[in-house]
Amino acid sequence: MKNKIVGFIIVGIAVLIGFIIYSFNRAMTDIVNTSCEHGPTCPMWGSINFQTNVSLGIMLFVVMVGLYLVFFGKEEKIITKIKTIKQQIEPKKITKENYQKTMGNLSDDEKLIFEKILEAEGTIFQSDLVEQSKLAKVKVTRLLDKLEGKGLIERKRRGMTNIVILKH
Secondary structure (H helix, E strand, O other): OHHHHHHHHHHHHHHHHHHHHHHHHHHHHHHHHHHOOOHHHOHHHHHHHHHHHHHHHHHHHHHHHHHHHHHHOOOOOHHHHHHHHHHHHOOOOOOHHHHHHHHHOOOHHHHHHHHHHHHOOOEEEHHHHHHHHOOOHHHHHHHHHHHHHOOOEEEEEEOOEEEEEEOO
């Protein structure tokens, strides 16, 4: 629907361009008629014809772009894009079997961090993890590096901190 509206606006602009070309052409013709004494062999007539033809070509191109948008322009599905982005950000569900298997392969500190992420329903700011775990920033960063390397989490930059997202 929006592409059609844009197409109609472009066609309207092309009509306005056509009116300007017509007005300009009439004014130039009147000026050449009064100032040129050579008649039809005057070089000014050739330049008026060239300028008119170029202007009409540009106007035709603009009309064709507008008509293309009106008849063939595809609409972007904004809702689909929002759903795709939301799916990338939303955490996936973890099953009991996966949980026990995953926790068995982690160190105590990694378990602590992983449990804090789970308590936050799979999405938490890295700065909140530092606060909640009572561990140093550097230690939390290194633990998150390990968890990310194991494919358990993903970090995305948001402002001055990261959002930690559960991948399973």
